[in-house]
Amino acid sequence: MSNIKMQKFEKVFNKFTSSKKINEGILLIESTNEDFSFSKGYGGKELNSPLLMASITKLFTTACILILVEQGKLSLDExxxxxxxxxxxNGLHVYKGKDYSFELTISDLLFQTSxxxxxxxxGKDSVKERVIKEDFYITFSEMIAWVKKxxxxxAPRGKGKAYYADINFDILGEIIEAESQLTLSNAYKKYIIEPLGLVNTYLPDSENDDIPQVYYMNQLLHRPKFVISxxxxxxCVTTAYELMIFVKAFFGGRLFNKTILNRISIYNKLQASMGPIYYGGGYMQIPLNGWVTLFMGKGELVGHSGSTGSFAFYYPIKDLFFVGDINQMADAALPIRLSMQLAMAAD
Known part of the structure; x- marks a missing residue:
């Protein structure tokens, strides 16, 4: 890939990081076989700087579920x-007077179709509003009680319907623990971190673990209790360098048989607040040929972003992976917009 492409990627990243909203950032772009690699940091952020994965953690959860399915320990229809x-x-999912709570399947959670x-x-007192103001622990049972309100x-599996909700993956985490007989942090180690040789990636278990701070506008927030919850x-916490190893493994068949991706590549559009994002079996899909790109893009991005500015996407049409972090929780759409513009620059 030519220097012109590198210049285009640099221009997109520079334009993003010049925004008053962005205080620091890191970008790494690579092809599958690494014959192309480009990286750029901003505000002191480097390839090995710790970053909060936020919702990219859902890809770890998805990988564990798919590995357990492959081992015959789980079924998506269960x-x-x-x-x-x-x-x-009891009472978790009551819609139009009917209780669907005991009809929910692993697939409903993975595809965000519950x-x-x-x-x-x-809600009036959303978790997001509260976490901006203070740090706090929230247990799984407290989360379930909150959802019930x-x-x-x-109804689950409504045709073409999907709604992005963290609780779907919180429940999947409990199922992974029950089926693997491991704590979630140890399940991630066994199925992902150790097989890939990652050394700076972990699910924090205590406030003594290194948990990166996150910007909300220009205010630095340290929220270890909430991150642990x-x-x-x-x-999860990782680095751009190790996030690249993981996302390549996820879509490249190193963690589970690639053929299962065919089964989970069925996409439904998420709620309007999620913009152009569709959701498949445990990951996002962003078509690049829609109105957001003025119909000028080609193909799609697959992967995940996080509400704190993290992103990890694969652009199959050009065989490029985009990972990084722009550490800003005031606008969850920023990493999506950046990833889309990088993909457009690759054409």
Whole structure:
């Protein structure tokens, strides 16, 4: 790939980081076989600087689920009621007077087609509003209780319907622990971190672990208690260098048989607040030929972004991976916009 492409990527990144919203950032772009590699840091952020994965952690959770499916320990069609006490699930999903709580499957959670509400964004006292003001722990049972106070958006598996909600992956994390007989942090180690030889990637278990600070506008927030509570839906820490190793492995068949990707490459458009994003089996899909790009883009991005500015996407049409972080939780759309513009610059 020519120097012209590198200049285009640099121009896009420079334009993004020149925004008053961005205080630091890191970008790494590589092809599968690394015959192309480009990186650029901003504000002191480097390839080995720790970054909060936030919702990219969902790819770790997805990988563990798919590995357990491959081992015959789980089925995507399995009902989640197998893993929980009746009182935990009772009243979790009541839509138009009917209780669907015991009908929910692993697939419903993985594809974000359960219809469950998202306590992070929804409600008068949303988790997001609270975490901006203070640090706090929230247990799984407290999260479930919080979800029960909100209304689901549709019955599970409504045709063409998907709604992004962290609780779907929080529940998957509990299922991974039950089926693997490991804590979630140890499951990530066994199935992902150790096989890939990652040394700076971990799910924090205590406030003594190194947990990166996150910007909200120009205010630096340190939220170790909340990050520890986020677990399967958003608690992992990594570096851009190791995130690249992981996302290549996820889409390249190093963690599980690539053929399973065909089964989970069925996409539904998410709620309007999620912009142009569709969701497949545990990951995002962003078509590049829609109105957002004025119909000038080609192909799609697959992967995940995080609400704190992290991103890890594959652009199959050009065989390029985009990973990094622009550390800003005031606008969750920023890493999506950056990734789309990088893909457009690759054409």
């Amino acid at each position: 009902k989640i009621s197998k893993y929980f006490e009746v009182e935990t699930l 219809g469950l509400p998202d306590v992070y964004e929804e 909100l209304s689901p958006h549709f 986020s677990r399967a839906s958003g608690g």
